[in-house]
Amino acid sequence: MTTRTLDIDSVRAFLHIAELGSFTRAAEAMSTTQGAISLRLKRLEDRLGCRLIERTPRSVQLSARGAAFLERARELMETHDRALAAFSSSRQRLTIGISDHVAGPELPALIARMNAQDPHLLIDIRIGSSGDLLQSFDRRELDAALARLHVGRSDGEVIAEEKFGWFASPGWQHRAGEPLPIATMPEPCGVRAMASRILDEAGVAWTETFVGGGVSAVSAAVVAGLGIAALSPRMLPLGAVDVGPRLGLPDLPRLPVLLHSRVTDDRSREALAALSAAFRSAVRG
Structure with missing residues (x-):
């Protein structure tokens, strides 16, 4: 009788694919290539005798067998990592x-x-x-x-670029003839510097109405209707809307x-x- 064993790196590759939803991101997480990730997954699927990942040009999803194997794979990796840590001389x-x-x-x-x-x-x-x-x-x-x-x-290594927009609470209205009220973080915030420079170059009159010590504070000011803020959509407070097009404000660039x-x-x-x-x-x- 042949004993079947699982390759730890193949199991780790499967977990990265499942949790990151991408062969590309899994390769980045393991500092290897997409080809190597694909080979590790194939090795694991061959060993288990079933398909774990359903891959199409637009998506990466777990198969029914893959979903069933996911929790067992996590348990295996946790046990493996605990075993290694038990013989580590110090915690890094x-x-x-x-x-x-x-x-x-x-x-x-x-x-x-x-x-x-x-x-x-x-x-x-x-x-x-x-x-x-x-x-x-x-x-x-x-x-x-x-x-x-x-x-x-x-x-530094560029790992992503994000789009920014001018966001305000849904019911907020700009009073005609008054400077644009801006909620922002204090200097030397790079987003603040970028937003103020772009407004100045476009000839848009503006004034600070709120300065917060973090993005959460600035987001709270936006929700409270104190003004607008330059934010990434990923950081938006609940219900905030992009008012840039309505106000004719200059586009904000993608920031690395x-x-x-x-x-x-x-x-x-x-x-x-x-x-x-x-x-x-x-x-x-």
Whole structure:
């Protein structure tokens, strides 16, 4: 009787495909190629004798057998990772700064993705403005930083680009003849600088009506009807609408999100790869 065994990397590849919904993102998370991911999945499917993933040109979905195998695959990886951690001499820390304009509602899922990649890697997350985080990164207080493109910086890996718009509460109306009321974050916020520059170049009179210490505070001001804000649709408060076309405001550009990193060890690199892949999936979605 032949004993069937499962290849751990193949199981991990399956989990990445299932959870990220993409062969491309799975390859990024495992720092490999789409071809290698496909081969690992095929090896696993051949071993199990069934198809786990249904792939079309437009979607990647679990088959019925794949959905049944998913929880068992997670349990297997958790047991595998616990066994390895039991023989680890020390717990490693990875300190990551994430811009408040980047973190968004997906932050819990991003943290969960990194933890799933390596449950015994101690992840230390710091939230702040891109400018402050990059200064901390330069002072070596952070191992990595996920931030918006910042003036004067040419380093970092672009992992996504996001569209921005001018958003307000549904019932908000601009009073004719008055400067455009803007809710924003304090300097040196890059989104604030971008929005004010574009309004000035278009000759739009504006004034600050609210300055918040984070995107959540700015979003609250928008919902309260204090004015409009330059936000990514991913960061929108409930019910906010894009009033840019109605007011004839200039279009806002897509802003890059960059990963700045100095990590060299495999564990940290793999965790950051999982973070980047999960963030790309969140932006795409």
